[in-house]
Amino acid sequence: MGPPSWLYYLFGLLMLAVAGYGVLLLVLSVVSRRRSGRDVDVSHALMGIAMAGMFVPAWGFGAGWFWQLVFAALMVWFVVGSFQSVQRYGPHVPHALIHAVMSFAMILTYGFPMVQAVASTTPAGGMAMSMSAGRAHLDPGLGLLLVLVFLGSAIFTLASPVKGASHHGSHVRAYAMSGAAGGTDPESPHGGEAGPAGTVESAVALPWLEDLSHVVMCIGMSFMLILML
């Protein structure tokens, strides 16, 4: 009796749900011309699609080097964002940092040859990433460290009294008051009034839901890394 394939399908579906939610937020933010959190939306959409393809190989597509390039670009973006945030607000842990680390983890997972091997040879549901062939590429110590960081991020994000911080940053008091996630951006074409897009956005871009998508991504990525240890 082997490991249940439904578990991988479940994680694959969860990753796709996070990706779909990221795309939805991205579209709404473009319509309402809200830029806050757009980079995280892009990141979640790409990571969700990529990880779904790792959990269920039949859903995977694209060459490994392509995905590595994509996540390298995202990592650079978030690292620069982290530096800028520290420069502006003084010493703190910027929210962009965890997304940079997640991008780094994605680069590592694509450096793990088992992913591509499984994707090209195994039918759907036959994920076999716990095999030891990848050990030469992913140092288990680094993998465990990343797992602890992601699981810690998941727990502390859920417990944070400032909802939406995983998406929009730790200095979100004004963000919450301005209702930036609710579609009343003063610079929006609606002039701060809730138009049709704003109404949809206020129903979808809920700070707790944004946090939840981050938590699901953190747990999915942790599970993926543990499978690779």
Place this chain on the structure above:
Amino acid sequence: MTAVTEADEDRIPKGTVTTVPSPVGASVPPRDLQRTFQLLLATVWLLDAVLQLQPFMFTRGSNGFSGMISGMAAGNPGWVARTITWNGSIVYHQPILTDTAFATVQFLIAFGIVYRRTLKPALALSIAWALGVWWFGEGSGGIFQGAATPFGGGPGGVLFYAVLAILLWPSEGSDRPFVAARTVGVAVARGIWVAVWGLLAVLALVGSGRSPQALHDLVAKVDNGQPGWLGHVDRISESFLLHHGTPAAVLLAAVCVVVAAGVFLPVGARQVTLVVALVVFAAIWVAVQNFGGILAGGATDPNSGLLVIVLTLIYWPLPETSSRVLTMTADLAAAEQGG
């Protein structure tokens, strides 16, 4: 003074940001350290839950979860062994169902701790679950076999989850003089500390705890499949324990006694004993317990080293002055805003 927030960044033209908020604002309350440690405990439970989802945990046989449980029966008294074997047979017959249930319980504990409304039930569940796992999953930590040395995680890594749940039981009040005393009070917290470290000292000396060969075998049985750098560390610790196992056990017992007594010492001396405890158990966690075997891909938890470190940190003495400094800083910031 106008505070510029991160979320405002994309609405403000570049180059117009001239003010930077103070790192400590008037609205920033002192950090609730008990809450922080509760969340760290939740993180460890979440790690356990994810580890429970590893493929081999859903399988039968000696390399599966049921085999892991049944293997704990060996060496225990008959009546203890029978309860463990009984549990192992249930897992053997329903590996997917039982493992899914086990993982679900651990997810519930982790997420339950996160929300204040479910914190107490989650901690209560964690205590009950930890005791169950200690008995059925860890074979009572090897206590009945005389093989519960702290080097190997004795008296059972999962027992520390229960101890932490008790000491981190939520309550109003101050984190001072140390976090562990916030709920149970200084006297009870000290009593628990002495009991835990006294037990560790005894377990380091009794049974096979001071046998060089047994200590060597502790490392040898977990070093298979470890990454190269940890394998190198393992070879050093195996050799050291084989040649100096008995002195190492006696030294560990002595350290545990000193650490146990340290809770009654003045703050400076107490901090020294706590640092010694942190260093010793960090070394044991890495060089002997191998992070609970997680890196080799066959673990269900991080073993006791990590939890002893967390336990030690919640006994770290917190100076009364720091709360005064925080209050003064908040007052200053409030005055600045008012002005």
